[in-house]
Amino acid sequence: MTTFVDRVELHVAAGNGGHGCASVHREKFKPLGGPDGGNGGRGGDVTLVVDQDITTLLDYHHSPHRKATNGQPGAGDHRSGKDGQDLVLPVPDGTVVLDRNGNVLADLVGQGTTFVAGQGGRGGLGNAxxxxxxxxxxxxxxxxxxxxxRDIVLELKTVADVALVGYPSAGKSSLISVLSAAKPKIADYPFTTLVPNLGVVTAGSTVYTIADVPGLIPGASQGRGLGLEFLRHVERCSVLVHVLDTATLESDRDPVSDLDMIEEELKQYGGLEDRPRIVVLNKIDIPDGQDLADMIRPDLEARGYRVFEVSAVARTGLKDLSFALAGVIAEARAAKPVEVATRIVIRPKAVDDAGFTVTLEEDGIYRVRGEKPERWVRQTDFNNDEAVGYLADRLNRLGVEDELMKAGARAGDGVAIGAEDNAVVFDWEPTMAAGAEMLGRRGEDHRLEAPRPAAQRRRDREVERDEVQREFDDFNPF
Incomplete structure (x- = not known):
C-alpha cells in the first residue's frame, strides 16, 4: 500500500459567486416601494497552506478533485447572499506548484506559506x-x-540542510538512524529505502535537518531505479554527503567508482554544482572496510574532498562528522542574503491603456478581449432585455464601439467578446454617440417619481389646455 507520494495532479475548482436578486419592495400603501434586491455572496477560494505536520501528498493522490462551496444568491429586502466557505488544503513544507505545462506557479517553503490555487467568483449585484x-x-x-x-501539479522537494546520497545499501539509513532520532527501515538488500527519511541533528548550538535519499544507480537521471523520482529531494540541501560502502560484496564496485558514478548522475540532473561535498567512508568496523578506507582516503583528499571514516554499527566517528556538518551548514546560512520586507511596487496604468483590445480575426470576426468586457458578459443575463441593454451601455461607455469603428467594423459584422472556447458572439449594431440610450431610458418608472405640488399640477394643466386651444385655432380657418 502506498504511504508516500511526492507528486500529484490536483484538480481544483473555486466556488461560484451567487446571483444578484431583482426584487421590488412591496407593503401596504406602498405597492411599488423601490428596488430591494440583495447582492449574491462571493464564492469560496481554494488555498494551499504549508503545514509542518504534513509530510506527504498521499491524501491528494487518493482524492485529486477538490472544490470550494458556492456563494448564495441574494434575496429581497436588501438581504445579501452568504459567502462561500474557503477550502484550505494543507501541503508539506517544500511543495512546488506547477501548471500542466510545467511552469512554476508557487514555491511553498515555510510554515503558514499560502497560495490561492483557485479564486472564488464574485457575487452578482442586486437591482438595489x-x-x-x-x-x-x-x-x-x-x-x-x-x-x-484549473489543473495544477504538486511536487514535494524535501526541505533539508544535508542530503545523504549513495548506492543502495551503502548505509545511509543506518547513518541517519544513529545521527538523529529517525527510525528508517534498515535491511541488507537493495532499495530498502523507498521514500526519503528526514531526521533532526543537534551539534552544539546548531540544529539542522538531514535527509536520507533513496539509493541511486547508473542512469538514475534518465529514470532508472528510484533516482529520477527522488533526485528532486536533494535540490534544497545546503551540503551533499556521499556515503561510500567500503565493505561492498560486489566485486565490480569500489568506493571511488561509486563516487564518480553518483557525481555523474548529479551532473546530468543539474543545478547542484555549487553545493559543498563531504565524503563518508562507512562500515570501517569491518577489517576489510578499514583497510580499503586507508587506501582510498589519500586519493579522495587529493581531489579536494573532506573525508570522514565512520561506522554506523559501532558508532565511531559520528561526533566529528556531525560537528563538521554543523560548521558547513552555519557557513551556508550566514552566506544567505538577509531577507528584507517585501516592497510594494505600484505600477500606474498607462494613460493610453483602454483596458481591452479589438482584433480582426481571419474568419472576419472582431474579437474583444479585456478583463472588464469579459467579466461584464459573464455577469449578464441574456434572457433579460433590460440586462442586455445595460451591458450595451457599459460597453459603450468603456469605448468598445469607438474601437470597433476604428478597426473598420460595420453594422451586421460579427463581434465576439471573450476567449474562443467561451465567447459571446453577436451581430454588431452601432448605436453611435447616443449609445444604447436610443432604446429608451431603461429602468425608469414614472410611478416612482416624486408627486408634484398641487399648484404645479394646475399650472401644467392650464399650459396643456392653452396649447390645445392654439392648435385648434390654427387648424380652424373660420
Missing part, C-alpha cells in the same frame, strides 16, 4: 445596488461569476 438617478427601478440583476477552475 444597480439603481441610480437615471435608473430608479432596474428590472434585472447581475449574475454571479463562475469560480476559477
Amino acid at each position: 445596488a444597480l439603481a441610480s438617478a437615471r435608473r430608479k427601478a432596474p428590472g434585472f440583476a447581475l449574475l454571479g461569476e463562475p469560480g476559477e477552475a
Whole structure:
C-alpha cells in the first residue's frame, strides 16, 4: 500500500459567486416601494497552506478533485447572499506548484506559506445596488461569476540542510538512524529505502535537518531505479554527503567508482554544482572496510574532498562528522542574503491603456478581449432585455464601439467578446454617440417619481389646455 507520494495532479475548482436578486419592495400603501434586491455572496477560494505536520501528498493522490462551496444568491429586502466557505488544503513544507505545462506557479517553503490555487467568483449585484438617478427601478440583476477552475501539479522537494546520497545499501539509513532520532527501515538488500527519511541533528548550538535519499544507480537521471523520482529531494540541501560502502560484496564496485558514478548522475540532473561535498567512508568496523578506507582516503583528499571514516554499527566517528556538518551548514546560512520586507511596487496604468483590445480575426470576426468586457458578459443575463441593454451601455461607455469603428467594423459584422472556447458572439449594431440610450431610458418608472405640488399640477394643466386651444385655432380657418 502506498504511504508516500511526492507528486500529484490536483484538480481544483473555486466556488461560484451567487446571483444578484431583482426584487421590488412591496407593503401596504406602498405597492411599488423601490428596488430591494440583495447582492449574491462571493464564492469560496481554494488555498494551499504549508503545514509542518504534513509530510506527504498521499491524501491528494487518493482524492485529486477538490472544490470550494458556492456563494448564495441574494434575496429581497436588501438581504445579501452568504459567502462561500474557503477550502484550505494543507501541503508539506517544500511543495512546488506547477501548471500542466510545467511552469512554476508557487514555491511553498515555510510554515503558514499560502497560495490561492483557485479564486472564488464574485457575487452578482442586486437591482438595489444597480439603481441610480437615471435608473430608479432596474428590472434585472447581475449574475454571479463562475469560480476559477484549473489543473495544477504538486511536487514535494524535501526541505533539508544535508542530503545523504549513495548506492543502495551503502548505509545511509543506518547513518541517519544513529545521527538523529529517525527510525528508517534498515535491511541488507537493495532499495530498502523507498521514500526519503528526514531526521533532526543537534551539534552544539546548531540544529539542522538531514535527509536520507533513496539509493541511486547508473542512469538514475534518465529514470532508472528510484533516482529520477527522488533526485528532486536533494535540490534544497545546503551540503551533499556521499556515503561510500567500503565493505561492498560486489566485486565490480569500489568506493571511488561509486563516487564518480553518483557525481555523474548529479551532473546530468543539474543545478547542484555549487553545493559543498563531504565524503563518508562507512562500515570501517569491518577489517576489510578499514583497510580499503586507508587506501582510498589519500586519493579522495587529493581531489579536494573532506573525508570522514565512520561506522554506523559501532558508532565511531559520528561526533566529528556531525560537528563538521554543523560548521558547513552555519557557513551556508550566514552566506544567505538577509531577507528584507517585501516592497510594494505600484505600477500606474498607462494613460493610453483602454483596458481591452479589438482584433480582426481571419474568419472576419472582431474579437474583444479585456478583463472588464469579459467579466461584464459573464455577469449578464441574456434572457433579460433590460440586462442586455445595460451591458450595451457599459460597453459603450468603456469605448468598445469607438474601437470597433476604428478597426473598420460595420453594422451586421460579427463581434465576439471573450476567449474562443467561451465567447459571446453577436451581430454588431452601432448605436453611435447616443449609445444604447436610443432604446429608451431603461429602468425608469414614472410611478416612482416624486408627486408634484398641487399648484404645479394646475399650472401644467392650464399650459396643456392653452396649447390645445392654439392648435385648434390654427387648424380652424373660420
